[in-house]
Amino acid sequence: MSKIIAVHSYKGGTGKTLLSVNLAATFAKLGKNVCLFDLDFRAPSLFAILKVEKSECWLNDYLNGACEINKVLLDLSDKIQGNGKFFTALANPATEAIRDMSAKDRKWEMRALGRLLSLRNKLLNNHEFDYLVFDTSPGLQYSSINAIVAADFVVVATTGDRSDVDGTRRMLRELYNLFEKKTGLVINKVLDATSKSKRDEMDSRVKNVYQVPMLGLVPCFCEILRAEGNLIFVQDKPNHPFTNILEEMAKKIDANEVY
Amino acid sequence: MTKEILSKKPLHILEKIKENLEKLNEKMEIMIELQKHGHKDTLPLPDASLDVMTLLSMPDHLRKTAMTICRCGRATAEEVSQQTTRARAVESAYLNQLVIMGYLKKERKGRKAYFYADRDSQG
Numbered sequence: 001m002s003k004i005i006a007v008h009s010y011k012g013g014t015g016k017t018l019l020s021v022n023l024a025a026t027f028a029k030l031g032k033n034v035c036l037f038d039l040d041f042r043a044p045s046l047f048a049i050l051k052v053e054k055s056e057c058w059l060n061d062y063l064n065g066a067c068e069i070n071k072v073l074l075d076l077s078d079k080i081q082g083n084g085k086f087f088t089a090l091a092n093p094a095t096e097a098i099r100d101m102s103a104k105d106r107k108w109e110m111r112a113l114g115r116l117l118s119l120r121n122k123l124l125n126n127h128e129f130d131y132l133v134f135d136t137s138p139g140l141q142y143s144s145i146n147a148i149v150a151a152d153f154v155v156v157a158t159t160g161d162r163s164d165v166d167g168t169r170r171m172l173r174e175l176y177n178l179f180e181k182k183t184g185l186v187i188n189k190v191l192d193a194t195s196k197s198k199r200d201e202m203d204s205r206v207k208n209v210y211q212v213p214m215l216g217l218v219p220c221f222c223e224i225l226r227a228e229g230n231l232i233f234v235q236d237k238p239n240h241p242f243t244n245i246l247e248e249m250a251k252k253i254d255a256n257e258v259y
Numbered sequence: 260m261t262k263e264i265l266s267k268k269p270l271h272i273l274e275k276i277k278e279n280l281e282k283l284n285e286k287m288e289i290m291i292e293l294q295k296h297g298h299k300d301t302l303p304l305p306d307a308s309l310d311v312m313t314l315l316s317m318p319d320h321l322r323k324t325a326m327t328i329c330r331c332g333r334a335t336a337e338e339v340s341q342q343t344t345r346a347r348a349v350e351s352a353y354l355n356q357l358v359i360m361g362y363l364k365k366e367r368k369g370r371k372a373y374f375y376a377d378r379d380s381q382g
Contacts, residue, residue: 109310179322
């Protein structure tokens with residue numbers, strides 16, 4: 001079944017963009033048709049990671065009602081070795097565009113929600129895509145909550161940081177639950193992730209603190225830091241443990257195992 | 260010609276009575292729901308927009324209905340009730356509450372009442 005997946009977190013720096021890009025690329029490698037959306041309008045980054053310099057129209061234009069979504073979509077399938085299509089819709093990185101998006105009022109946000117919701121009819125119900133992956137802004141911002149409302153499933157990225165743990169727990173109860181959203185938790189940047197005691201500690205935290213299904217545990221990989229955002233990891237490092245973890249996550253989501 | 264007009268008149272009156280009874284029924288449903296949840300949730304707002312922050316601040320029973328309209332765009336109480344698995348009469352009352360609060364618009368087409376969030380005319 002086609003799905004919209006939002007990747008969200010309470011704090012910044014939890015690895016949302018890394019997870020979004022690699023999850024979308026993994027779906028494409030598995031033969032799914034996927035479109036990756038940059039909904040982080042305050043700090044757009046997918047254009048840099050995917051090395052796209054220009055776009056005829058941006059996602060900002062679509063949400064402003066200035067163009068249709070097909071003008072925004074870019075076909076980057078040649079970047080991924082797999083049978084699936086890999087498209088993207090990018091946020092405008094120009095300072096003026098960021099400023100413009102930060103100053104939108106509630107009524108604009110309401111219309112933007114309508115346009116996000118209509119993506120299901122435009123891109124999923126006609127079987128053009130199997131998955132839409134939304135990379136969002138952290139915390140409780142309009143653009144990220146709009147993305148969560150439009151999504152079928154929320155991948156919640158978190159780390160071991162105390163402030164992140166508390167904030168994530170609150171968001172699970174006071175945001176995703178209120179919108180009746182299915183969620184899967186990814187604990188990222190875990191130190192000593194291979195030790196049994198660490199895994200047990202994380203399992204117990206997920207069970208007792210978060211009380212939602214665990215989607216994946218991602219160790220802190222120095223290779224990811226060294227790559228400095230220059231690689232689509234699952235594509236460029238097919239045998240790396242990170243690639244295997246992402247493949248497991250994608251398969252779990254595809255099989256509805258985390259619901 | 261006169262005979263034809265005369266035969267149509269009682270039918271027209273009956274249709275009007277039925278329409279008024281349906282309106283009365285809707286108002287009764289709203290009053291029942293208002294009593295259940297208290298009046299404070301249903302005060303009309305001067306500048307209401309059905310955005311995500313509004314959805315977050317709504318009581319649970321209304322949020323479910325409002326979210327369904329957000330997803331469908333435009334729907335009858337019957338269509339909303341199929342998605343929420345609550346009774347049609349209950350959804351009708353909640354939808355009308357949302358209309359009173361200014362979050363939804365209502366449009367009658369024949370015997371059906373359609374509810375929608377008016378995204379285009381605002382702002």
